[in-house]
Amino acid sequence: MAKLQSLDPNTPLFAQFKERTGPIVLANTFVVPEGRAESFLALFRRQAAFMRAQPGFVSLRMHRGTADSRLLMNVAVWESTEALATAFGSPQFQRMAAESPDDIVSYPHIFEQIDV
Template identity: 40%
Template sequence: MLNFGSLDESAQFRDQQKEKAGPVTIINTFVAPEGKEDEVVAAWTDDAEYMKKSGSLLSVQLYRGIGGSRLFTNVAVWKSTEHLRAALGTPEFASHLEGYPAGTVAYPHLYQKVAVEGVCEGE
């Protein structure tokens, strides 16, 4: 079962989803229980395949920490918070949370691009 934590107590993931914004990027870091890294990847793969079927997921990429790290980070771009909220709110998605090995913790947070002149483009 997947458990959730927060990296920013001032902006909880549940509250962020109430904002009307788009596109939005969810950056979700998972901590895999020791020896369960392959199970976390398998569970994440099931999630990603399900989410891709929604038609509202614009892109997705999984990253893995190096050097023996048990961290994985999912970076996914959605059309909007409304689309993300709809996908997360289905009974099918809820059943996917059971696929993660016990002790897995996720730290999801929503972001939007920031324009920094001469460095990177915004929306």
Template identity: 45%
Template sequence: MKMVQLDPATTFQQQLAGSGTGPVVLINRFTVPPGFEAEFLDLWREDAAYMLSHGCLSAQMHKGTEGSTSFVNIALWENAQALARAFASEEFQGLLARYPDTCTISPHLFTRIAVPGVCVGDSVGA
């Protein structure tokens, strides 16, 4: 599986090494070869089960419409450190190795922000 950075200004690896202690939202876009969708979801189900037992609080997969081969996982984590430990574990790296090289992932961490009059957040920001 090939990793493509969602934001070249701040890489996923930089985010995993961060010092924040609060909850983070992982948004991970997957591009899957046509015809591999069912197998992809079976593999991801096993990955999600592992992550849910290692600091992931919840996960939800989304699929692009109209024949899209893009998927997006949105997962809430206790903190970036829990995700970093789970992601770097030998067991999880073994799970990732099962995907074909034609799959791409673009993981990135976010925190919730408040936008007055629209949504609440964990902190106020622009």
């Protein structure tokens, strides 16, 4: 399974799941070893298809870092943290997540939109 790391050590993902708010954006940056992006993306596409069918899902985009970067970043919009947490915690998604190789590192974080 991919290693989950926190961008902000004060607010790990599972603590963020407890915050009842929405809509939210999940920004998840993955560090993928060289030469492994296509196999990772094949698994991610299966996971994304599952998530798209879940209640509260709004949209999803994957981005690739430039200049031979090993980073991929998923940006997903959900109606609420509760909807995302329910989908993430489902046994079917957890089985797919367990297929992710141990050398993938994931940095998920939940955001709320603010006015600027």
